Amino acid sequence: MFDAVYARQSHFKKDSISIQTQIDMAKKFCTNPVRIYQDPGYSGKNTKRPAYQKLMKDIEKGEISKVVVYKIDRFSRSMNDFVSAYAFLEKHNIEFASVTENFDTATPMGKGMLYIIVVFAQMERERTAERVADNYYARIKEGWWPGGPAPYGYDIVKMDGVNKSILMPNEKMELVKRVFQLYSTPLTSLGEIANALNEEGILPPSGSGLNSWQGLTIQRIVSNPCYAKADISIYSFYKSRGVTIDASKNNNIENFNGEQAALLLGKTNATEDKRTIYNRISTSEVHLSLAKWPGIIESDEFLRCQDKLSSNRQLGKKADGKYTWLSGLMKCNRCKRALKVNAWTNSKGVLNLYLNCTGRVVHACDVKKFPFHVETVEQCVQAELEKILSNCETQQEEPNEDPGIGIALYKIEEEIRNLISVLKSKESSKSIIRYVSEEIDKLERQQKELIEEQEKRRVPIQFEPIVFSELSFDEKKKVAYTYINKIYVDPDEKICIDWKL
Numbered sequence: 001m002f003d004a005v006y007a008r009q010s011h012f013k014k015d016s017i018s019i020q021t022q023i024d025m026a027k028k029f030c031t032n033p034v035r036i037y038q039d040p041g042y043s044g045k046n047t048k049r050p051a052y053q054k055l056m057k058d059i060e061k062g063e064i065s066k067v068v069v070y071k072i073d074r075f076s077r078s079m080n081d082f083v084s085a086y087a088f089l090e091k092h093n094i095e096f097a098s099v100t101e102n103f104d105t106a107t108p109m110g111k112g113m114l115y116i117i118v119v120f121a122q123m124e125r126e127r128t129a130e131r132v133a134d135n136y137y138a139r140i141k142e143g144w145w146p147g148g149p150a151p152y153g154y155d156i157v158k159m160d161g162v163n164k165s166i167l168m169p170n171e172k173m174e175l176v177k178r179v180f181q182l183y184s185t186p187l188t189s190l191g192e193i194a195n196a197l198n199e200e201g202i203l204p205p206s207g208s209g210l211n212s213w214q215g216l217t218i219q220r221i222v223s224n225p226c227y228a229k230a231d232i233s234i235y236s237f238y239k240s241r242g243v244t245i246d247a248s249k250n251n252n253i254e255n256f257n258g259e260q261a262a263l264l265l266g267k268t269n270a271t272e273d274k275r276t277i278y279n280r281i282s283t284s285e286v287h288l289s290l291a292k293w294p295g296i297i298e299s300d301e302f303l304r305c306q307d308k309l310s311s312n313r314q315l316g317k318k319a320d321g322k323y324t325w326l327s328g329l330m331k332c333n334r335c336k337r338a339l340k341v342n343a344w345t346n347s348k349g350v351l352n353l354y355l356n357c358t359g360r361v362v363h364a365c366d367v368k369k370f371p372f373h374v375e376t377v378e379q380c381v382q383a384e385l386e387k388i389l390s391n392c393e394t395q396q397e398e399p400n401e402d403p404g405i406g407i408a409l410y411k412i413e414e415e416i417r418n419l420i421s422v423l424k425s426k427e428s429s430k431s432i433i434r435y436v437s438e439e440i441d442k443l444e445r446q447q448k449e450l451i452e453e454q455e456k457r458r459v460p461i462q463f464e465p466i467v468f469s470e471l472s473f474d475e476k477k478k479v480a481y482t483y484i485n486k487i488y489v490d491p492d493e494k495i496c497i498d499w500k501l
Contacts, residue, residue, distance in 0.1 A: 001065040003030035004055055008039040008074045022070035025099050029068045044073055047081050056085075059092050066095040140265050143250050143292040151226050152176060152205045153296075166292045167226065167261075173296060175202065176227060180297050183222050184304040186466075187475045190215035190222075223309060224264070225288070228302040229295030231258035232406035237303060238264070238288045245288050253407055261295040264288050323353050324374050325476040326381060326487060332357040333490035335365035341374055355489065367491050380495050381480065381487060386468050388483060405450050412447045416440055 007022035019038050027034055035058070037051040047053070058064050067089065069075045076082040089096055140146050144164040150156045153176035154167040175197075182188050182196075194213040197204075204213045221227070228234055235245065235256040243264070245251055265287055323341045330339040337359035344352045353374035359365030419436050422428060428436070471479065485498040 001032055002035040002058075002063055003032040003066040003068060004035050004037055004058070004064045005030065006037045006039075006052070006055060006067060006069050006075060008042055008044060008049070008052075010041065010043045017070060022074060022099075026068040026070055029097050029099060030066070032065060035064070044076055047076070047085070056088065059089070059094055062092075064092075064094060066097065068097045068099070070099045072098050072101055140263050140287065140289050141246050141248055141250065143260070143263065143290050145291075146263075146265070149207050151224055152221055153227070168293065169296060176221060177296065179218060179221055180227070180301055180305060183218065183308065184301045187471065187478060189474060190218045193218050219309065222302075222305040225262040225302070226264075226291060227295065227297045228262060229258040229297065229299050230256055230260055230262040230290055231299045232256050232410055233299050233303060234262060235288075236410060237306065243286045243288050248289075251289055253410065255290055256407070258299060259294060261291040261293055262288055263291050324378060325473055325480055326374070326378060327477070329480060329484055330355070330377065330487045330489055332359055332365055332367060333488040333494065333496065334367050335359035336488075337365060339370075339489060370489060370491055371493055377487065377489060377495060381484070381497065382468060382476075384497060385479060385483060389466050389468055389479075392466070405454055409447060409450050409454075412443050412450070416443050416447075419443075 005023055005026040007019045007026070009017075009019050009022075019040055023036060023038070037055045039049040039051040042049040042052075055064070055067070059067075067075075072082070076085060086096065142164075145156060145167055147165075150167055153169060153173040155170045156165050157168045158165050179193060182193050183190065194215050194217065197213045202213070204210045204217055210217065225234065225238075232253070235253060239245060323343055327341065328338075331337065332339055335357065337357060340356045340358055342354055342356050344354065346352060355370040355374060355377075357365045357367050360367070419440050422436050423433060466479070468476065468479065483500055485500050488496040488498065490496070
């Protein structure tokens with residue numbers, strides 16, 4: 001039989017007791033041969049520690065007679081975990097001893113003192129966690145980097161005199177700019193960007209645990225506002241999605257002038273798509289704050305990327321079909337159920353694609369066969385899409401916005417919304433209603449003047465025309481989903497397209 005010495009140290013601090021010191025002092029309380037169990041770098045908030053689990057297994061095997069620790073909180077800082085562990089020790093007749101706490105577990109008073117010590121250990125752990133969280137969010141609110149690895153393209157720089165850090169661009173930021181530029185274009189996918197970087201031999205972010213770029217890695221970059229020039233459009237974008245923008249001097253709406261980057265942090269809905277922070281924004285528990293470092297990516301480019309991420313999420317798995325770029329769009333015109341593409345290779349090795357109605361499976365449709373193949377539907381739809389694309393303007397005007405105008409417009413909208421809520425109040429008198437209505441009229445006139453001023457600042461932007469026949473399979477699929485709601489196919493050789501336009 002052995003006496004077990006258990007030691008743990010979550011992380012090194014100057015005033016903490018080292019694992020070796022814990023072991024040396026605990027050995028003095030042992031009377032049998034000693035077996036050492038140590039968990040360096042593990043917290044005591046739970047029992048998911050390798051050496052701890054090994055100790056429990058050895059106790060079950062009957063190899064341990066006594067457990068000695070330097071201090072009880074080295075064994076556990078959770079009251080529930082300790083109660084369970086101590087019940088386990090009692091079940092196997094294991095003696096328990098602490099070097100620094102003097103108690104006798106053989107007496108009711110000793111057991112009571114033991115539990116009190118554990119309760120205080122848990123309270124201290126929770127207070128420490130709360131202090132860390134408060135400090136973390138305070139740094140975010142003020143715009144400092146809260147901690148952890150720097151996003152790709154940045155270095156962490158400590159500021160003199162304040163013991164706080166900011167992010168500064170490094171040589172990799174040029175690649176970040178390139179990634180944003182590529183993804184903001186209409187038909188470039190995350191996977192295509194990742195493949196291009198891999199082909200060029202560019203290493204992925206260090207610490208990612210990956211040996212190559214992945215679509216998810218690109219997604220994390222283009223969804224992070226720490227790169228964006230946070231102006232009023234960024235403010236409005238996150239505000240409209242329920243993100244909390246803390247009322248502080250740092251986050252005053254006038255400061256959203258496109259000079260600084262932004263920080264996004266908070267709890268997210270774990271049941272939703274986990275690919276990006278943007279996709280997981282769910283409640284006001286997510287916070288946005290202006291950062292202490294300058295933004296790199298123009299806000300319009302950043303927002304184009306967010307729109308594209310949202311669009312791709314909506315596309316989902318319904319468009320995963322590999323035989324046709326119309327997968328997920330085709331419906332039977334008789335029963336309105338989805339059409340399935342079946343593939344058949346004839347004796348000459350030619351692949352034939354034909355349509356089956358899924359309604360037949362549940363006996364909800366009497367269409368046995370469609371008189372044409374998938375290629376016929378594709379040709380029909382492509383001809384219509386080419387007409388639309390040929391009429392698309394290759395030159396558009398985009399505003400050259402004055403940040404002051406954007407901020408003023410947003411404030412006016414907020415004031416109008418507040419005044420409208422007053423009008424809805426049952427307690428409003430006729431005089432109040434008249435006054436509020438006049439104020440709304442005045443604000444709407446100011447709004448109109450500002451919008452007209454904004455229109456004068458528009459500048460022409462040139463776009464390359466899209467030639468549908470030259471697009472890849474995935475690109476055709478994206479274009480189809482952009483313009484089409486559904487395609488209704490009739491067995492009488494009729495094809496009806498329900499357009500989004």
